[in-house]
Amino acid sequence: MCEWFYPGKMTGKQFPSVWLREPRKTTSPGRSREEIVRAAMELLDAEGLHGLSMRKLGAKLVTGATSLYWYVANKDELLELVYDEVWGEVRLPESETAHWREFASVMAHSMRQVILRHPWSADLIGRLPALGPSALSLTDRMRRILKTAGFRGADVDYATATLTSFVYGFTIPEVAWKSSMGEGYDIPAMHDIAARAARDFPDLAADFAVEQSEDPQVMREVAFDFGLVSILDGLEARLVT
Amino acid sequence: MCEWFYPGKMTGKQFPSVWLREPRKTTSPGRSREEIVRAAMELLDAEGLHGLSMRKLGAKLVTGATSLYWYVANKDELLELVYDEVWGEVRLPESETAHWREFASVMAHSMRQVILRHPWSADLIGRLPALGPSALSLTDRMRRILKTAGFRGADVDYATATLTSFVYGFTIPEVAWKSSMGEGYDIPAMHDIAARAARDFPDLAADFAVEQSEDPQVMREVAFDFGLVSILDGLEARLVT
């Protein structure tokens, strides 16, 4: 997904993007970009962002690490390519006439699922330009739906930013947590630790204790829906004015 | 800020936190934790998360890198300590009787400013447990205000998560962008690049062109306020039900 109004200065270097360089005209006797991207995706899904190194990727493709630099200027360019694949997995309502709330809701849920499926992508949001075809197409459809719904001018940007910010802010820390803690850790022990840390905050400690019985997985889903509905209500209020 | 309902499994290791280990009883002939944390903060602010290495920090304190391991179990523990300092900089309304919307608004703006001031902290959100005194105190006050306003049970968690998710999701990509692009880059060149990348999406390209004249810095502030007000409206709707 693409948010274009990022801050900058009038001076300085321009930013590079794979999508603006012609790929090497490949007679493809050897590797190909697609092959490299696919292998990188597998490595990323299996071992995370830190698990992808040029050396490992080279090994997986039975080449020297440095051979990859023939196809790709550097690691960031490679990541840009894989990053766009991720946005390509977002599923939207087929219909062009979907109601904007329905559309936004489906998109938000799908974006979250896609990030959860590729946790490493969370670390790339904002770090890499999202100028690939999939990211742009997503942005384009969302904006068209919002315009049809009645949003005008910069409000289209603002509404999009509000929605995507919520999805990102809900999901990025979640996957960061998961990958830093490893997949499995001890829930009761975690509650015990939280309770001990909160010993100087009795209300907090009490709430921790009460909600210990809830399933955190379920709570996260409910929390996401709660936030999403709140935001859609809030955006709708902007619309009627 | 602390969100406790992160997912986990019933098995596996428990997570570690500095806040649950007694610090070494220091007779302080040599370094101290405070000194180390202060130096780390300076290094982080000056050079970012990648700029902080145990070797550089050691050099700054005129010690061997490995000496630091006497005061801190590992780099993550050190980061946990500096991380809490960041939350300590969030400014809230003094009054205990502030209206919840006012409170939430001030908190959201302050959190954003603090993250912008310490961009490296964005990468730690979710990755490290936020169990330090400053983080807990922030969580505690927010929750008390929401309860006073009428939020009940898990809605207190959900409302907090909605608000903080928006702040995180708005700010994390923003600072990621800034630090990956460097401080200054060429705005017109950026627009040119975006336009060229969007050549297959005429509506998108047209909007890029129109909004080229806006100041991105200003737009970001307006966008943040737009999103924040929308969310507060949406949360208020949950309240009256």
Add this chain to the structure above:
DNA sequence: ACCTGAACACCGTTCAAGT
């Protein structure tokens, strides 16, 4: 046109050894 290996300048952490 494509691939290679050596080299550079880094990492976090462990550990035996020193004072």
Add this chain to the structure above:
DNA sequence: ACCTGAACACCGTTCAAGT
């Protein structure tokens, strides 16, 4: 109680050289 330096197993990228 505190500090040290060597060592281990890594990084991304450059570059001259090969085929």
